[in-house]
Amino acid sequence: MGRKLLLDKAHIENIRLYDVYRREGGYRSVEKALKTMSPDAVTEEVKKSGLRGRGGAGFPTGMKWSFLAKPEGVPRYLVVNADESEPGTFKDRYLMEFIPHLLIEGMITSSYALGSNRAYIYIRGEYAWIVDILEQAIQEAKNNGFLGKNILGSGFDCEIYVQRGAGAYICGEETALLESLEGKRGNPRIKPPFPAVKGLWDCPTVVNNVETIAAVVPIINEGGEEYAKIGIGKSTGTKLISACGNIKKQGVYEIDMTISVEEFIYSDEYCGGIANGRKLKACIPGGSSVPILPANLLLTTAKGEKRMMTYESLADGGFATGSMMGSGGFIVLDDTQCVVKHTYTLARFYRHESCGQCSPCREGTGWMEKILLNIENGKGKMSDIDLLWDIQRKIEGNTICPLGDAAAWPVAAAIRHFRDEFEWHITNADEAQRRNYGLMHYADPIHIPTTA
Amino acid sequence: MSVQFSEKSLQEVQRIISFYPDGKQKSAVLPVLHLAQQEFGGWLSTETMDYVASLLKLAPIEVYEVATFYSMYNLKPVGKYMFEVCQTGPCMLNGSDDIVKYIYDKLGIKPGETSADGLFTLKTVECLGACGYAPMMQMGKYYREHLTKEKVDAIINECRNEAVAIKN
Numbered sequence: 001m002g003r004k005l006l007l008d009k010a011h012i013e014n015i016r017l018y019d020v021y022r023r024e025g026g027y028r029s030v031e032k033a034l035k036t037m038s039p040d041a042v043t044e045e046v047k048k049s050g051l052r053g054r055g056g057a058g059f060p061t062g063m064k065w066s067f068l069a070k071p072e073g074v075p076r077y078l079v080v081n082a083d084e085s086e087p088g089t090f091k092d093r094y095l096m097e098f099i100p101h102l103l104i105e106g107m108i109t110s111s112y113a114l115g116s117n118r119a120y121i122y123i124r125g126e127y128a129w130i131v132d133i134l135e136q137a138i139q140e141a142k143n144n145g146f147l148g149k150n151i152l153g154s155g156f157d158c159e160i161y162v163q164r165g166a167g168a169y170i171c172g173e174e175t176a177l178l179e180s181l182e183g184k185r186g187n188p189r190i191k192p193p194f195p196a197v198k199g200l201w202d203c204p205t206v207v208n209n210v211e212t213i214a215a216v217v218p219i220i221n222e223g224g225e226e227y228a229k230i231g232i233g234k235s236t237g238t239k240l241i242s243a244c245g246n247i248k249k250q251g252v253y254e255i256d257m258t259i260s261v262e263e264f265i266y267s268d269e270y271c272g273g274i275a276n277g278r279k280l281k282a283c284i285p286g287g288s289s290v291p292i293l294p295a296n297l298l299l300t301t302a303k304g305e306k307r308m309m310t311y312e313s314l315a316d317g318g319f320a321t322g323s324m325m326g327s328g329g330f331i332v333l334d335d336t337q338c339v340v341k342h343t344y345t346l347a348r349f350y351r352h353e354s355c356g357q358c359s360p361c362r363e364g365t366g367w368m369e370k371i372l373l374n375i376e377n378g379k380g381k382m383s384d385i386d387l388l389w390d391i392q393r394k395i396e397g398n399t400i401c402p403l404g405d406a407a408a409w410p411v412a413a414a415i416r417h418f419r420d421e422f423e424w425h426i427t428n429a430d431e432a433q434r435r436n437y438g439l440m441h442y443a444d445p446i447h448i449p450t451t452a
Numbered sequence: 453m454s455v456q457f458s459e460k461s462l463q464e465v466q467r468i469i470s471f472y473p474d475g476k477q478k479s480a481v482l483p484v485l486h487l488a489q490q491e492f493g494g495w496l497s498t499e500t501m502d503y504v505a506s507l508l509k510l511a512p513i514e515v516y517e518v519a520t521f522y523s524m525y526n527l528k529p530v531g532k533y534m535f536e537v538c539q540t541g542p543c544m545l546n547g548s549d550d551i552v553k554y555i556y557d558k559l560g561i562k563p564g565e566t567s568a569d570g571l572f573t574l575k576t577v578e579c580l581g582a583c584g585y586a587p588m589m590q591m592g593k594y595y596r597e598h599l600t601k602e603k604v605d606a607i608i609n610e611c612r613n614e615a616v617a618i619k620n
Contacts, residue, residue, distance in 0.1 A: 075473075087540045087579040118473075125486070125524045126580050128593045161471040166482050166522035169578070183478035183514075185521040201476060242584055244542045250584035288541055288579075329583065331542050345541045349578045352523075 002256040003230055005218040005238050006211070010098045016133065018140035021101040027146055029109045029220035034154040037220075042113035046216060048224030050236035055081055055172070055209030056287060056327040058311050061216075067196040068114055069204040077205040078116040080107060080213055081177055082123040085169040087288035087349060088329025091240035092210035094252040096123075096130050100137040104160060106213040108146055109220055111158045114206055118159050121210075122177050125166040134162050169353035173401045174207040176355065187357045188401035211240050231257035235310035239328055241270075245283075246334035248272035257310045261285070262299050264309050265332065278334035281439050282418070285314055286326025288346050289406035291413030292339070293323050294442035302446065319413065335439035340425050340432075343414040344372040350407035358399040364391050365407050372411075375422060378429030385422050389415055418442075455503040461491055465507060477508050481518050484508060485525055494534070495526035523577070531566040531573035533611045536590040539576045542583035551587045551599050552576060558608060571615055572608075 014020045021027075033042050047062030068076060080103065084092040096103055103121070111119050121134060138160050141147045149157045163181055165171050171180045175189035178200050199205025215237060219227045228236045235257040244250045247265065249272040255264065264270045265280065274280050280295040299307055302321035307313050311325045333342060351365035371388055374380050392408035399405075415422060421437045457465065465484055472479045484504050485496060492500050496519050505515045519525045526534075535555060539548045552563065555574055559567050563576040582588045585597035596607060 084581050085579060088542055088583050090581045090583055090585075093581050120471075124581065125482075125522070126590055163471070163479070164483055164486060166486065166518075167524035167577075168522050180482065181479060182476075183481040183518065185517055201473070244583035244586065245545045250586075252584070284541075331545070331583070333545060337545060342541050342544065345539065345544045349540045352578050355521075 002254075002259065003238060004254045004256075005227075005230075006095065006102065006214050006240065007099070007252070007254045010095075015099055016101075016137070018101060018137070018144060021099070022144070026101050027105050027108075027141075027144075029217045030105055030112075030146055031152060033109045033112050033220055034152050034156060039113045039115060042109065042220060045219055045224035046113070049215075049219040049227040050224075050234060051212065051215055051219060051227070052234070052236075052311065053209055054211035054215065054239065054328070056086065056289070058325060061208065061212055064196070064208070065110075065114060065206060067194070068206055069197045070115065071204070075118065075203050076114055076116045077200045077203055078107060078111050078114055078119040078213075079174075079177065079181065079200060079205055079207045080119070080121045080210055081172060081174065081207050082121050082127070082210045083165055083169075083172040083177060084127075084210070084327075085124055085172050085353075086327045086329055087346065088244055088284060088331040089242050089287050089327040090244075091242040091252050091328055093127060093130065094242070095210055095214055095240065096127075096134060100130075100133050101141070102214045102217055103134070103210055104137050104141050105146075106216045107160055108141070108151070108158055110206075110208070110213055110216050112154075112156055116206075117157045118161070120181060120200075121160065121162045122171070122181055123162060123164055124171075125164045128164065131162050131164055138162070168355075169349075170355045170401070170403055173403065176401065177207060178205065185355070187355050188403075190400055232308065232310050233312055235312060235325075239309070239325070241309070241328040241330050243271050243330040243332070245330075245332035246275050246278060246337065247332045248275050255309055257308070259309050260299075261307045261309055261314075264330075271330075271332070274332070274334050276334070278336060279439055279443065280332065281335045281337060281442055282333040282339060284323070284329070284331040284410070286324045287329035288331070288349065289409055290324040290326040291319055291322070291409055292333075292343075292417065293413075294417050295439075296443055296446050297321050297417070298323075300446060304446070319409070320416075323413075336436060338376075338436040339414055339418040339421050340372065340376050343411060344369070344376050346410045347372050347407070350403070350410075354403060354407070358401075358404065360395045360398040361404040361407060364395040364404075367391050368407070368411055375425050378425070378433050380422075380426040380429070382423070382426055384426070385415060385419065455492060455497075455499050457487075457491060457503075457507075461487055469508075478510060478514065480508055481510065481515060482522070485515070485519055489525060494530045494532070495528060529566075532571050532615060533591060534573045534575060535607075536575045536577045536580075537563075538578070538580045538582065538586070538588055538590075540579040542579075543586040543588065546586035548587040550601075551589070551604065554601050554604055558604065571611065 051061045052058040171186040176186040195205040301316045347369040351369045396408040425432045505512045566573040588597040
């Protein structure tokens with residue numbers, strides 16, 4: 001059994017309520033920070049922990065905090081990104097739904113470190129019922145003196161508000177989120193200036209993912225160095241993985257970053273293997289934007305090493321043969337699934353979610369969707385594959401925000417690793433309407449070149 | 453003006469405005485549009501958007517540009533019950549296409565259409581963050597997950613019974 005720092009108490013009855021959460025040791029990090037530590041000392045512990053942003057980018061949290069500008073007399077803001085919308089990702093929802101006080105506690109401790117007296121949770125509009133759960137937790141924290149004025153006699157004031165979005169994946173991008181929180185369309189801003197200097201209402205702002213802020217609680221309770229002892233290398237601590245697709249046990253798992261991908265998929269402690277006695281064909285290990293890998297490259301790196309559930313190992317081989325940890329949205333495809341159709345649904349998603357600000361993304365996502373639908377429907381031409389490749393190359397790196405890259409990568413990786421499945425769809429168009437390509441060679445052992 | 457929030461909703465508007473620093477009530481536009489959509493028949497007419505603009509002291513265009521950007525705001529009338537079925541990758545892997553087809557078989561409506569009795573609207577949506585509980589749909593405030601044909605039948609009956617109960 002791996003260590004659990006976030007969800008270890010999530011199954012306790014009524015942990016959603018303040019009294020139970022407090023009885024189980026909740027809000028200790030707030031007491032420790034506000035009574036015994038300076039704000040900078042809290043940031044220092046987060047730096048020592050090696051915590052990396054859990055939303056997808058994996059940027060070191062302590063470093064992000066240290067960039068926050070602190071001009072005299074200007075308010076600073078902490079904004080929690082709960083706009084969880086990356087296909088395959090449903091971990092923040094789980095955390096907020098089952099153990100909401102963990103997020104509130106993390107926000108108070110983090111706000112103290114950052115000097116933010118007003119913090120917001122920006123939650124995707126569809127999670128409407130979770131707003132009620134969070135607002136109840138906030139009210140309870142306030143009734144018990146953990147929010148409001150002069151918390152625990154420390155002189156520190158803090159309020160937390162919940163803001164609902166209204167259906168826009170793009171608002172998970174931090175500057176689009178801030179635009180939305182200001183009551184505008186979710187069009188990402190040109191950076192610099194970064195939110196740390198000019199964020200919400202032009203004030204210095206830190207935007208962090210739900211899981212990142214929750215992780216501050218065990219870091220302060222146990223100390224940054226202790227937290228950093230869990231995991232391998234720069235992948236410290238625990239990570240929530242939301243596993244879905246064709247596996248036996250779909251759900252949210254907290255892993256310490258020491259297990260292999262194979263163990264995660266096949267162990268009964270986690271996914272429990274592939275559902276219905278089928279075989280593993282492919283997997284997107286970190287949310288729909290990261291490269292899809294065939295079974296063989298998923299379980300073993302191109303160097304022949306066992307692939308681990310860490311930031312470094314999942315990315316081993318770069319985009320040529322690796323993928324990314326991303327948001328931890330783990331999507332598994334069995335041997336009855338069609339990579340072309342799956343890629344089409346993702347292309348449709350990105351076309352739907354493009355904000356329309358940059359031409360390469362606005363136009364390119366539409367073209368990719370149309371071409372993929374043609375191939376899926378047996379109307380594709382062989383030149384379409386190269387055309388898709390050309391379009392995704394022209395989107396990547398040519399947009400204001402990373403949505404362009406996020407839309408390009410899934411198409412690129414699908415062609416890179418499953419080109420023959422695309423070709424088969426085109427050369428055997430009629431047959432492709434009746435059956436799927438199947439597993440073919442995608443789980444075969446990889447040829448590892450040996451050097452003399 | 454015929455569009456007018458109830459007292460309760462007006463209080464909620466004030467509570468929402470209090471979330472932001474003085475003068476930043478523009479931030480309230482998204483939550484207040486949600487409230488308006490809920491109170492005024494499940495969609496936002498131009499009249500409703502103008503009303504929200506006047507409440508928040510904004511130019512109407514500032515409300516229109518928001519309402520047209522976000523997918524949860526309906527800009528034309530919808531049925532009393534809206535089935536928003538997710539169809540993105542992970543839901544597709546678990547049979548969301550079959551659910552959309554089954555709803556068509558049962559109610560005769562395709563995505564974007566409303567049943568003749570005005571009771572049901574079918575909408576296909578992109579990832580709702582319920583990938584591990586697929587196939588799924590949103591109905592009103594809540595998610596309906598692990599959908600099967602039987603569950604869809606039960607939900608349709610539940611809606612019809614509720615509609616009859618309200619009528620009586």
